[in-house]
Amino acid sequence: MNVTxxxxxxxxxxLASTAVCALLYLATAPPVPLSDQPLLPGPTxxxxxxxxxxxxxxxxxxGEVPGARYRALGSMQFSVNLIQAVxxxxxxxDAGETTVDIDDVGDDKMVYFYMAGHIRxxxxxxxxxxxFFASAGVPYRVFQHTWSETDHHELTWxxxxxxxxxxxxxxxxxxxxxxTETFLLNxxxxxxKNMVTMVEDDSVVTASGRMHVGRTIIEGINxxxxxxxxxxxxxxxSLAQEYIKLAAGRDMAPNAVIFRLRPDLSIFPxxxxxxxDMIHRxxxxxxxxxxxxxxxxxxFRMSDxxxxxxxxxxxxxxxxxxxxxxxxxxxxxxxxKVPERSFRLLLEQLGVKLMWIDSGITIWRxxxxxxxxxxxxx
Numbered sequence: 001m002n003v004t005x006x007x008x009x010x011x012x013x014x015l016a017s018t019a020v021c022a023l024l025y026l027a028t029a030p031p032v033p034l035s036d037q038p039l040l041p042g043p044t045x046x047x048x049x050x051x052x053x054x055x056x057x058x059x060x061x062x063g064e065v066p067g068a069r070y071r072a073l074g075s076m077q078f079s080v081n082l083i084q085a086v087x088x089x090x091x092x093x094d095a096g097e098t099t100v101d102i103d104d105v106g107d108d109k110m111v112y113f114y115m116a117g118h119i120r121x122x123x124x125x126x127x128x129x130x131x132f133f134a135s136a137g138v139p140y141r142v143f144q145h146t147w148s149e150t151d152h153h154e155l156t157w158x159x160x161x162x163x164x165x166x167x168x169x170x171x172x173x174x175x176x177x178x179x180t181e182t183f184l185l186n187x188x189x190x191x192x193k194n195m196v197t198m199v200e201d202d203s204v205v206t207a208s209g210r211m212h213v214g215r216t217i218i219e220g221i222n223x224x225x226x227x228x229x230x231x232x233x234x235x236x237x238s239l240a241q242e243y244i245k246l247a248a249g250r251d252m253a254p255n256a257v258i259f260r261l262r263p264d265l266s267i268f269p270x271x272x273x274x275x276x277d278m279i280h281r282x283x284x285x286x287x288x289x290x291x292x293x294x295x296x297x298x299x300f301r302m303s304d305x306x307x308x309x310x311x312x313x314x315x316x317x318x319x320x321x322x323x324x325x326x327x328x329x330x331x332x333x334x335x336x337k338v339p340e341r342s343f344r345l346l347l348e349q350l351g352v353k354l355m356w357i358d359s360g361i362t363i364w365r366x367x368x369x370x371x372x373x374x375x376x377x378x
Contacts, residue, residue: 050349052324057315059238063246067204069174069181072243074193078174078181082239085196086246102141102244107253108280111140111272112240113261115195116232118151119180120264121364126189128266133191136272142195143240145232146263147202148178172201196243198235205231214323218336226339227323229304233260234318241311254312255283261306262363268375270359275308278355283310286352289361291340291373301340302347302354305373306361309352316350 063070063082071078072089079085102110113133122129133140172178177185181199184192205211211231214223244252257276261267279285287308290297309317325342329335335342347354360374 051346052321052328053316053319054321054324055234055319057234057237057319058241059235062198062235062238062242065198065200065210066208067201069172069177069199071181071184071195071197071199072247073195077185078177078197078199080174082198082242082246086243102139102248105139107256109138110256111136111138111276112252112256112258113140113142114233114236114240114258115142115144115261115263116146116236117229117262117264118147118149119183120151121366122187122263123183124367125264125266125364126187126191129261129263130189130191132267132270133194135269138276140194141240141243142191143236143243144195144197144263145236145239146180146197146199148172148180148199149202150179150183196239198239200235212323214326217326217330218333221336223323223326226326229339230318230320230322237314237318252311254310255280256311257308258311258314259306259308260304264364265306266362266364267306268360268362270357272308275357279308279310282353283312284351284353285309285355286313286347287355287357288347289357289359289373289375297340300344301338302344303340303373304343305363306357306359308357313350313352317346320346 059065064080069078069080070082070085072082072085075085075088075090077088079088115129133142172181178199178201184197184199206213211227213227216223240258241252244250257279259272275287279287289303289306290301291303291305322342326336356375358375360372363371363373365371
């Protein structure tokens with residue numbers, strides 16, 4: 001089996017002629033093993049030997065965060081806390097319809113999808129994501145943390161407008177849903193009845209201090225974006241664990257399989273059965289993707305857009321104090337500008353076994369504007 005496997009324990013964030021990538025060992029052009037690549041070079045400026053991992057892996061009271069709204073399995077409305085959402089989740093089912101109870105299915109027969117971030121182009125990607133979720137071939141749950149506005153207004157992490165709102169933020173709640181809740185309540189896709197959602201208002205989170213945002217270290221580099229990424233990932237992970245406790249009366253297993261993705265992606269066919277089997281046998285595995293085929297990507301970076309790993313590894317990832325890391329590396333331009341470099345360094349510290357995932361992805365900026373990123377098969 002010619003699967004690319006790093007001899008060094010590393011990892012952070014061609015198309016076949018049929019336009020479908022099989023697992024890497026099936027690729028027509030075998031990739032160069034990471035073990036044959038040079039060792040990761042030192043940075044251009046000193047940086048701490050290790051990340052500070054001082055964040056809790058679980059958010060206390062995730063099921064009743066002030067101002068948040070929750071929805072479970074396609075229920076007809078959002079609730080003020082997770083318990084109410086679980087209680088009313090049956091309302092989302094049609095007459096005579098049932099869904100898989102996770103208390104009847106162990107984590108060895110489940111897949112958990114973490115979908116975090118603004119829903120942006122979900123109106124376009126939803127059918128494609130439905131096909132991806134269904135291809136798991138086993139029961140699944142989608143856990144989603146998102147924001148009441150469908151898109152951020154600061155463009156991207158490397159280029160933001162710095163615009164000042166002309167009016168006070170709108171206060172949304174369960175009786176006055178925001179644009180995101182309105183869209184999700186009307187979204188007609190089967191995966192909605194397997195999805196648990198938590199929606200927050202950016203203005204409320206900012207005012208509460210729950211999401212710590214560092215200072216602007218380099219002009220033009222938006223510190224909110226990376227802070228928001230880790231915040232949403234941590235809250236999605238905590239939401240999943242709390243929901244499983246409420247709905248199934250158990251903890252998520254250490255080797256439970258988690259696929260992290262963004263709502264604005266479509267994903268090429270992926271052999272999830274193979275990925276699941278390997279992670280169940282070794283929960284220290286991390287299946288990653290890269291944005292390009294260049295050696296710099298293969299050797300030094302890892303994408304955060306789409307990856308698969310275990311609950312055991314995710315516990316460690318969400319404990320990362322990313323704001324402290326950026327502050328400790330204030331003089332390192334690469335660390336400030338290339339978050340995928342930090343992701344790779346983080347996973348190196350965590351000691352994961354890196355495997356390149358088999359699938360390419362497409363980012364949809366709009367229905368007519370997309371960026372295709374092939375699987376890293378060489």
